[in-house]
Amino acid sequence: MSANEEAARHREVRNAWALSAPALILLLVAAIGPLFIMLVYSFLTPGQYGNVEWKFSWDAWIGTLYSRDIFDGTLKLADAHLTIFWRSVKLSLLTTIITFIVGFPTAWFIATRSPRSRALWLFLITIPFWTNLLIRTFAINEIIRNEGLINSVLMWMGVIDQPINMIYTDTAVFVGMTYVYLPLMVLPLFASIDRFDMRLLEAGYDLYASRWQVLRRVIVPIVRPGIVAGSILVFIPALGAYVTPRILGGGKNMMIGNFIELQFGQGRNWPLGAALSVLLLIVVTIALMFYVRASTKGTNNG
Amino acid sequence: MTTDVAVEARNAVKAFGQGETAVRALDDVSIQIRKAEFFTLLGPSGCGKTTLLRLIAGFETPTSGQILLDGKDITNDPPNKRPVNTVFQSYALFPHLSVAQNIAFGLEMLGRPRAEITKTVERMLALVKLEAMAGRKTSQLSGGQQQRVALARALAPQPKVLLLDEPLSALDYKLRKEMQLELKRLQTETGITFIFVTHDQEEALTMSDRIAVMSAGHIQQIGGPREIYTRPVNRFVADFIGETNFLSGEAGEGRVTLASGDVVQVEGAEGRKGKVTVVIRPEQVRLAEAGAAETIPATVESLVYFGTDTHCHLRLKDGTEMVARLQSPASGEAGLQQGQSVGLRFAPGAARVLED
Amino acid sequence: MADRSFSASRLPGFTATAIFVFIALYLPILMLVIGSFNGGESIGAWQGFTLSWFAKAWANDHVKDATIRSLVIASLAAVISTTVATMAAIATTRRRPFRGQTFIYLMINQPLMVPEIVTAVALLIFFASIKVATGYQGLGYLIAAHSAFCVPFAYLPIRARLEGMDLTLETAAADLYASPWLTFRRVTLPLLLPGIIAGMMLAFVTSLDDVVITLFVKSAGQDTLPTYMLAQVRRQISPEIYAISTVLLALTIVLLTLFFILTRKKD
Numbered sequence: 045m046s047a048n049e050e051a052a053r054h055r056e057v058r059n060a061w062a063l064s065a066p067a068l069i070l071l072l073v074a075a076i077g078p079l080f081i082m083l084v085y086s087f088l089t090p091g092q093y094g095n096v097e098w099k100f101s102w103d104a105w106i107g108t109l110y111s112r113d114i115f116d117g118t119l120k121l122a123d124a125h126l127t128i129f130w131r132s133v134k135l136s137l138l139t140t141i142i143t144f145i146v147g148f149p150t151a152w153f154i155a156t157r158s159p160r161s162r163a164l165w166l167f168l169i170t171i172p173f174w175t176n177l178l179i180r181t182f183a184i185n186e187i188i189r190n191e192g193l194i195n196s197v198l199m200w201m202g203v204i205d206q207p208i209n210m211i212y213t214d215t216a217v218f219v220g221m222t223y224v225y226l227p228l229m230v231l232p233l234f235a236s237i238d239r240f241d242m243r244l245l246e247a248g249y250d251l252y253a254s255r256w257q258v259l260r261r262v263i264v265p266i267v268r269p270g271i272v273a274g275s276i277l278v279f280i281p282a283l284g285a286y287v288t289p290r291i292l293g294g295g296k297n298m299m300i301g302n303f304i305e306l307q308f309g310q311g312r313n314w315p316l317g318a319a320l321s322v323l324l325l326i327v328v329t330i331a332l333m334f335y336v337r338a339s340t341k342g343t344n345n346g
Numbered sequence: 347m348t349t350d351v352a353v354e355a356r357n358a359v360k361a362f363g364q365g366e367t368a369v370r371a372l373d374d375v376s377i378q379i380r381k382a383e384f385f386t387l388l389g390p391s392g393c394g395k396t397t398l399l400r401l402i403a404g405f406e407t408p409t410s411g412q413i414l415l416d417g418k419d420i421t422n423d424p425p426n427k428r429p430v431n432t433v434f435q436s437y438a439l440f441p442h443l444s445v446a447q448n449i450a451f452g453l454e455m456l457g458r459p460r461a462e463i464t465k466t467v468e469r470m471l472a473l474v475k476l477e478a479m480a481g482r483k484t485s486q487l488s489g490g491q492q493q494r495v496a497l498a499r500a501l502a503p504q505p506k507v508l509l510l511d512e513p514l515s516a517l518d519y520k521l522r523k524e525m526q527l528e529l530k531r532l533q534t535e536t537g538i539t540f541i542f543v544t545h546d547q548e549e550a551l552t553m554s555d556r557i558a559v560m561s562a563g564h565i566q567q568i569g570g571p572r573e574i575y576t577r578p579v580n581r582f583v584a585d586f587i588g589e590t591n592f593l594s595g596e597a598g599e600g601r602v603t604l605a606s607g608d609v610v611q612v613e614g615a616e617g618r619k620g621k622v623t624v625v626i627r628p629e630q631v632r633l634a635e636a637g638a639a640e641t642i643p644a645t646v647e648s649l650v651y652f653g654t655d656t657h658c659h660l661r662l663k664d665g666t667e668m669v670a671r672l673q674s675p676a677s678g679e680a681g682l683q684q685g686q687s688v689g690l691r692f693a694p695g696a697a698r699v700l701e702d
Numbered sequence: 703m704a705d706r707s708f709s710a711s712r713l714p715g716f717t718a719t720a721i722f723v724f725i726a727l728y729l730p731i732l733m734l735v736i737g738s739f740n741g742g743e744s745i746g747a748w749q750g751f752t753l754s755w756f757a758k759a760w761a762n763d764h765v766k767d768a769t770i771r772s773l774v775i776a777s778l779a780a781v782i783s784t785t786v787a788t789m790a791a792i793a794t795t796r797r798r799p800f801r802g803q804t805f806i807y808l809m810i811n812q813p814l815m816v817p818e819i820v821t822a823v824a825l826l827i828f829f830a831s832i833k834v835a836t837g838y839q840g841l842g843y844l845i846a847a848h849s850a851f852c853v854p855f856a857y858l859p860i861r862a863r864l865e866g867m868d869l870t871l872e873t874a875a876a877d878l879y880a881s882p883w884l885t886f887r888r889v890t891l892p893l894l895l896p897g898i899i900a901g902m903m904l905a906f907v908t909s910l911d912d913v914v915i916t917l918f919v920k921s922a923g924q925d926t927l928p929t930y931m932l933a934q935v936r937r938q939i940s941p942e943i944y945a946i947s948t949v950l951l952a953l954t955i956v957l958l959t960l961f962f963i964l965t966r967k968k969d
Contacts, residue, residue, distance in 0.1 A: 049407055057800045063793035064806045067786035067853055071809050074850035078824035079816070085827050095830060146723050149713070153720030156711040165724075167962060172727050174904075175954050176911040178928050179947040182939055183730035186737065193733055226727065242711050255713060284817025286914050291935055301819040301914075308826060308918070321823040325816060332815055405873055425876040426885075438874035442892045451888075452878035503879065 079325070086319035094312045104315035108323060125303075131214060132300040136282035139221040140275050143229040147274065151233035155240070166234065173227035181291050184223040188216055188292075212294035220292040221282050228281070229274040236270025237263075269339045276335045280328050300324055351417070352539040353379040353402055353507055358411035360397050371397040373563035374411070379507075379541060380556075384533050386542045388550040389560035390586065395543045398560075399509050402541065404428045415506060426455070431500035432509040435516070437492050439484040445495050446471070446480040452503040470498040473532065490521045497532065507539045514549065526553055547587045551575060559583050581700055584625045591631070591668045593624040597699065606662040608642040610692065614699040623700045630696035631670035633658065633682075634689045641689025644668070646682050658682060660690065735951065738944035755945035765946060768930040775841065775926060776909040779848035780856070784902040786849075787856035788894070795864040813851040821851065822918035829919055839921045847919045848909040855908045856901035859965060863897025896964045903957050903964075910950070 086104050088096040111122035154165040172180060187193045188210045195207035210216050240263065248258040264271070286301035293299070298306070300320065307317030360372040372394045379385045387395035400406045401413055404425035412421045420428055431452065439448050449470050453463045471477045474494035484492060493513060500508055510529070514522045530553050533540045544550055550557050551571040559566045559574060559582075567579045578584035581592070595604040597618035603609050604624070612624055634641050644660040647667070651674065658670045670690065675681070682688070738756070742749030759765050787810070794806055813821065829843045871893070875885040913928045920929065927950070931943050 049409065052407065053798075056797065060793040060797060060800060061802070063789040067790040067857075068806065068809055070782070070786055070846070070850050071812060071853060074825065074846040075813055075816075075821060076809065078828035079820070081828050081831075082820075082824040146719055149716035149719035150723040152711075152713065152716050163962075163966075167958070168724060169727075170962075171955060171958060172731070174907050174911075174958055175731070176913075176928060176947070176950055178911075178913055178931055179734070179951060180731070182943065182947055183734040185939065186733050187730045193729070223726070223730070226723070230723075245711060259713060280815070280817060284819045286819050287932065290932075301817070304819055304823060305918075308823070314827065317823055318827065321820045325820050328815070328817055328820075403877060405876075425873070426879045426881055430877075432874070432877045434870050434874060436868065436870055438868065438870040440871060440874075440889060451875070451880075455875075455879035455881075455884060499878070 082318045083322055086315055086322050088315050090313045090315050092312075094308070094314060096314050101315070104313070104319040107313070107316045108319050128298050128300055128303050131297065132283055135214065135218050135221060135299065136279055136285075138218055139225060139282045140229075140279045142222050143226045143278050144233075144271065144275060147226055147229035147233055148271075151230045151237050151270075154230075154234050155237040156242075169227055169230050169234070173231060177224055177287055180224045181220055181288050184220050185211070185291060188219060211292065212297065214293070214297055216292040217289045217297055217299070220288045221285060224288055225278045225282055228277040232273040232277060233267070233270045236267040236273075240267055272335055272338045276331060279331060283327065284324055350380055351378045352381045352383075352415070353541065354412075354414040354417075355398065355401065356412040356414065358398065358401055358413065359409045360394075360401060360406060361409045370563050372401070372408070375563070375565055377558060377565060377568070379539060381539055382537045383555040384530065384540045384542065384553055386544060386550040386554040386557045387560060388544055388547060388557050388586075390545055393560040394563040395545075395560050396511060399432075399511055399541065399543050402507070403430055403432050403509050429503075429506045430509060431503060431505040431507075432511060433493075433496045433500045433513045435512045437496040437513075437516075439492055439495055439499070441483070441485060443484070444480070445476060445482050445484060445487070448484060448495055449499045449502050451499065456503060466502055470502045473501070473535075474498045489517055490525065493517065493525060494528075497529075501532070501536060501538070504536075505538065507541060508533075510540060510542045512543055512545070514544070515546075522549075529553060551587070559586060561586070577698065578625070578700070581623065581625075584700065589628050589669065589671075591626050591628060593626070593666060593668070595622055595624055596620065597622045602699065604642075604662070604666070606642065606664040606666055608662070610642070610697065612692075612697045612699050613695055618699060624697055625700055626692050626697040628657065628669045628671035629655075630693040631660075631668065632691050632693060633670055633672065634691060636687040636689050638689045641691045644688055644690050646684055646686045646688060648684060649682060660688070731951070734944050735948050737941055738948040740941060755941045756949070759942045759945045762942070764925070764930060765927070768925045768927045771841070771924065772910055772926040772928070775844050775848055776906050778845050779852050779909040780902045780906040782845070782849040783852035783905045784856040784860075784898060787853050787901060787905075788860055788898055790853075791857055791860040791864055792890075795861055796867075796869055810857050811854045814854050818851075818912075818914040821847075822915045825915065826918040833921070841924065843919050843921075844916060844924065844926075847915050848912065851912070851915060852905035852908050856905040859900040859904065860894065860897040863894055863900075863965075867893055900961050900964045903961050907954060907957055910953075 085096055087100055087102070089099040089101045089103065091097050106119065107122075109122060109125060110119040111125075112119055150169070154162060154169065157165055185192070189195075190207040190209060190211060192211075194210075195204075198204045199207065210219070244262055244266070245258055248262045253261060284301050285299055286305060289297060289299040289302055293302075304317050304320045304324070307313045307320065311317070355375055355377045358372055358375045359370065361368045361370050363369055371392075375394070375398060377398075387398060389395050397406065401408050404420070404423060404427075408421060412419055414420065415428065415430065440451065443451065446467050449467045450463050453466055458466075467480075468477075471480055474497055476491060476494055476498070479487065479491060479495075484495060487495065493516075496513065513529075514525050517525060526549060529540070529542075542550075542553065551574075554571055556568060556570055557574050558568045561582050567574060567583045569577075574583065575587055578587065578590075584590045584592075593604050595602040595610075597615050597620060600611075600616045601609055602612050602615050602622060602624055610624065615622070636643065642662065644662050647659040647661050650657040650659070654674060655671045656674045658672055660668045660670060662668065668690070736748075739751050739753070740748055741752040741754075790806065790810055794803055794810075825843075825847050829847075833839060833843075867890075871889055872885050875889045876882075880888060911928065912926075913932055916926050917929050917932070920926070925933065927946065931946060934940065934943055
């Protein structure tokens with residue numbers, strides 16, 4: 045490269061950084077930077093009225109799994125915490141699986157419409173995607189509560205004479221999360237099915253594959269990046285869910301998000317809240333790393 | 347004679363990439379393009395013709411070497427400071443502006459007074475016969491009309507040099523023929539230097555005053571269309587421009603002995619010795635009765651009908667293949683049959699000797 | 703014989719599942735909208751059409767305050783995030799890749815990768831110290847937080863628009879004597895505008911929807927509409943809340959329709 049080209053290149057790169065700077069500074073101050081401060085807080089001692097005292101302590105990290113006996117000070121596994129973790133993981137995985145099972149046919153359906161009606165179907169799936177999570181939770185609450193639609197209809201039909209109690213159970217949280225996160229699964233699935241060359245299906249049938257074999261051997265491997273993306277997009281917010289379990293789970297059926305919030309409210313244990321948040325972040329990061337590996341493997345095939 | 351030169355490239359080198367993987371798109375090219383000439387850069391894709399055009403326009407800076415305009419070094423001037431305009435291959439018409447606004451764009455950027463801009467735009471619209479389209483969006487125009495808007499837009503600021511980057515490649519055959527004539531007319535009327543990039547040899551031959559044939563980052567030959575066609579300097583030029591028969595042989599005593607053993611008189615054979623290649627255009631191959639005087643014996647392999655011409659594929663004694671292009675008679679039948687024995691001879695002065 | 707022509711893309715049960723999904727998605731929302739027009743307290747029984755819940759919400763000063771606060775925050779966050787996202791999008795598209803580009807890209811998309819609750823906690827901790835140190839308790843914290851998490855939503859449509867843009871248009875402008883600044887103002891910006899407006903709308907909706915981060919960052923008396931609504935949740939949710947939901951839903955649909963029109967590819 046000549047000196048001239050070198051100088052031009054330098055200028056270009058410098059401009060790129062200068063143009064990105066405001067966004068980077070904003071994100072550093074109000075999104076990324078605080079994560080590191082949170083990490084520091086997880087090693088401090090809780091203050092008496094919330095906040096922290098600047099004294100190093102492992103207590104918060106120990107407290108994520110163990111509780112100290114009030115009388116003799118011995119540590120034992122905190123069953124309540126483990127129950128919450130297990131519920132969070134279980135419900136998030138279940139939500140991811142069910143949204144995939146119903147989301148895949150939906151995405152396929154949209155992608156195989158004629159171009160004109162496809163835009164409409166896509167629009168119909170986008171509206172819930174962008175509608176306030178709170179409103180959607182209210183809406184599903186309206187369906188599953190004791191006086192809600194399902195119970196009313198079943199009782200009117202005479203199938204049951206006592207309402208089935210679904211609200212404030214794990215099932216309610218699971219149904220609610222499936223409802224609110226479904227569009228997050230459908231959209232990336234649609235994006236990757238949309239790029240799928242439908243002639244490959246004809247090739248598959250031509251080579252004696254059954255419909256099930258075509259689905260398993262042709263479609264799924266090719267749209268795999270979309271499947272992975274959709275699963276991640278559902279799993280991450282489901283694992284950190286706060287609003288849906290709060291409304292549908294009542295106070296009892298907490299997920300990790302509600303448990304974290306508790307530490308900043310009644311719990312007055314900011315370091316524990318910080319430690320739990322870091323823990324959640326670590327799990328999510330592992331999931332994302334899995335995503336990056338899985339999706340790059342997918343592109344090699346495609 | 348420097349006053350006669352519009353654009354000059356001096357030892358221009360353009361390398362893309364760095365170190366081991368660097369590719370020299372342009373390898374030490376020097377060229378002088380005269381004022382008011384229609385100059386064509388011709389070559390296959392990747393030969394460096396577009397790179398040279400972009401260096402002149404200022405979209406790229408050379409790795410080394412200089413670009414001069416009217417004798418002034420403009421190597422480091424940005425494109426917006428160069429009195430040079432480009433007609434892009436994709437036309438690059440601004441989709442958010444009307445036809446007239448597109449044409450006015452350059453004049454506005456130069457800060458010309460409003461009244462002058464209006465007048466020039468009208469003149470340009472008339473020049474490219476699009477007066478009725480002034481207010482249209484460019485997306486509402488046909489390919490040929492878009493092409494003319496692109497031309498008008500590039501001509502409006504009255505550049506010293508107009509650069510045309512394969513502007514006709516997106517048009518269908520008939521429209522392309524029309525636009526070739528139109529371009530030639532515009533060039534004569536405006537007297538502006540046109541530098542035209544194409545890979546289409548026919549286009550280059552019909553429009554240009556001079557042609558530079560390029561390959562692999564080098565200029566192979568510069569000359570008028572006739573010179574390039576009839577006197578190619580090397581095998582690449584002979585092969586790229588038109589169809590050619592290549593015959594290998596031994597030169598000696600002012601004549602060439604072909605591989606088939608036949609001896610031919612060839613221009614340029616004087617004073618040569620050793621292995622040479624004889625080139626002869628298919629249309630310069632004449633057929634005669636088998637065994638006629640001073641002919642080379644051959645067999646007809648196949649006949650391919652092309653409408654105006656019929657291509658006759660021939661095989662010499664040693665198996666060398668050749669093509670003769672014959673004008674199709676009114677009946678369409680060339681009067682030849684597959685497997686028939688014929689004699690062939692070269693039109694006087696048509697065959698040439700090339701160095702390998 | 704019935705017409706049973708072969709369609710390669712048809713898979714058994716898929717259409718039925720899809721139809722079920724669409725019904726299941728819309729039925730609850732529809733019930734909620736109907737509930738907001740229902741004369742009775744309970745949604746289970748229809749007791750005549752009424753607009754009184756809307757009137758009641760409109761007359762509620764808490765709702766009014768929260769609405770204004772939500773709109774102020776969403777508007778400012780949309781403008782700020784779109785401005786910085788536009789600049790960043792221009793910096794990170796259509797250039798030869800440079801060292802650090804992936805880093806910038808990751809930074810911008812970071813809010814999409816971290817669970818909201820985690821960001822909320824981190825911001826609570828960070829802003830609490832600043833509140834103590836400076837004594838400032840205003841809306842600035844919420845605006846900063848919202849602006850930050852809206853950046854990726856504003857960035858994506860702008861970037862998509864830029865990538866779809868013909869680079870030669872800017873080359874052509876430079877060829878026609880436009881300086882880099884004029885090229886930007888007269889060519890790049892007008893062509894980018896639909897993407898910018900689309901990005902701004904997505905940012906606006908995203909900010910308006912936020913519950914969790916707002917809940918953690920707000921000072922006392924700084925409820926936005928969503929946090930106000932969440933605070934009102936009892937065993938039975940009041941139809942007044944449904945009325946507010948219906949209005950928000952309508953606003954979302956209007957903005958999304960505009961977004962679709964703006965980003966629609968030309969035929």
